[in-house]
Amino acid sequence: MKITVLGTGMVGNAIASKLVKVGHQVMMGSRNTNSDAGQEWLRSVDGKAQIGTFAEAAAFGEIVFDCTNGANSLAALRQAGATNLHAKILIQVGNPLDTSKGMPPSLTVCNTDSQGEQVQREFPDVRVVKALNTLNCDIMIDPSRVPGDHDLFICGNDTEAKREVASRLCEWFGWKPNNIIDLGDISNSRGTEMFLALWVRLWGALGTPHFNIHVVRGK
């Protein structure tokens, strides 16, 4: 399958590498196709992938992972272009991190709006699915790093798109279907993005980003 990964940061890197490893044709989208980060990644996968501009990459894939830096996601997606993204599934992975006030980061948008919603509003023809934004990238692509049951949250307005994303995340990354919780429409991004505030503090308290949460049902 032809898959686009927008963003050459740690998250884009991890997802793109895993997709190459499981046999897909991957094009990574970057602001600067000759950037050190992009070229280093290309070497790390033995050149078995491509790097293009955001627009070239968006045109290439059947499914698009948006792993751009949260604060710049809308700008990057505008460069990717509505026509190139038209009717495609866009898995929106980033959180709208604001590190301008130091650590831990706060969010540039939250509470009564979210980045998932902003992206869906700006690109009404794109099938936006917010997913993978509640955990470290090592666990996104290899959930077996955390033992037993632990959960992934997805949301979006397009039921068929969510079904496909859930199925692909199981197939490509090894998630168990029962551990993927569909929260509902894209406004639920507020919930998963605001979890960042607890997540970063748990990282501090536990001393590792390698954890996830499991929702345990009671009686």
Added chain:
Amino acid sequence: MKITVLGTGMVGNAIASKLVKVGHQVMMGSRNTNSDAGQEWLRSVDGKAQIGTFAEAAAFGEIVFDCTNGANSLAALRQAGATNLHAKILIQVGNPLDTSKGMPPSLTVCNTDSQGEQVQREFPDVRVVKALNTLNCDIMIDPSRVPGDHDLFICGNDTEAKREVASRLCEWFGWKPNNIIDLGDISNSRGTEMFLALWVRLWGALGTPHFNIHVVRGK
């Protein structure tokens, strides 16, 4: 032990009833000591407790549970009075819910501040511990309603106060010490309060408020 519970809503009700049941002297604090909610609660515990004004109740207890409605917590605590609360442990349970824009609720403060911090700033001599605000009140007072391991987050500036609160929550409500995660200082309230945004959506997706999360550590 003499314990104060401020607030006659569902949460105050659940906590106060449990404390009476395990043998403590409880005074519930209310804006109106003759309110129907308060009187009904008093009948439900066969009159084995007291109801007072916020100030009377704050003066009564050795430990204070603040279960007031989030939007009104600061006003209620001002009525309770800094002198009555002086040097006491205040377990701050509420979330700063804003239901003015409909459901699901948003927060009146978040991201770069929190209710826990607001209360601590307003009452610098009070030993504020934010706790219990990430789950339904039935589970707060009876964690065995959710099977296996699931976690409670506490934070606050006073290490000794947090240690006592953790110990009391185990003793009174049945929490396991290993399931209480100390996140650090009171600014970590941002994390646990903002979790509300995910919690309300999980309630919707699961169809029950009777769940909790377990933090699963990986490798």
